Amino acid sequence: MVRWVQPHRCLREPFRAVTSPAMKRPILIHPDPRLKKTAQDVTDLSDELRTLAADMLETMYAAPGIGLAAPQIGIGTRLITLDCDKEEGTTGRPLTMFNPQVVAQSDTLSTYEEGCLSIPEVYADVERPAEVTVRWIDLNGAAQEETFDGLWATCVQHEIDHLDGKLFIDYLKPLKRQMITRKMQKLKRERARDKV
Numbered sequence: 001m002v003r004w005v006q007p008h009r010c011l012r013e014p015f016r017a018v019t020s021p022a023m024k025r026p027i028l029i030h031p032d033p034r035l036k037k038t039a040q041d042v043t044d045l046s047d048e049l050r051t052l053a054a055d056m057l058e059t060m061y062a063a064p065g066i067g068l069a070a071p072q073i074g075i076g077t078r079l080i081t082l083d084c085d086k087e088e089g090t091t092g093r094p095l096t097m098f099n100p101q102v103v104a105q106s107d108t109l110s111t112y113e114e115g116c117l118s119i120p121e122v123y124a125d126v127e128r129p130a131e132v133t134v135r136w137i138d139l140n141g142a143a144q145e146e147t148f149d150g151l152w153a154t155c156v157q158h159e160i161d162h163l164d165g166k167l168f169i170d171y172l173k174p175l176k177r178q179m180i181t182r183k184m185q186k187l188k189r190e191r192a193r194d195k196v
């Protein structure tokens, strides 16, 4: 894993916050045991976690993707980033959520064709609640709550699933899931071979 090394602090301004440019992190590909683990709650919002969140947004935009969960870069922390409004040349709406949880959901369901940065080039229809109310802690440590619908609702549920070790292919029939897993194993073998 690539780590940002904190530069030397200026001695005359010892309390000035040190900021770092965000950097991309490698995304784990399914199957990987780290993608199946339950992530841990954030109890102390440190600068290190804020840097991690900035890295995740950069990694997500570069992929490109609309959502990323910390376990996808091998970190077992309840942290997700998402932006379903980003379009070429716009600032979008980057959201960073620590300890996100669904506190209410609609009975109405909706189906979206989902994909995942950890399962490249695989897409499948998944049915989920059409509307969800999510509570989370933001980058300033403040509690937030918002109701999402449309693609945002699907995306936030998909990312929260990652924090519980669940992938969108877990909603598919076992045979289809096994087929996709074999395809990913082959892809990983090919990528490993290309690196040699």
Ligand SMILES: [Zn+2]
Residues within 6 Å of the ligand: 115, 116, 117, 118, 158, 162
């Ligand atoms: Zn995903």
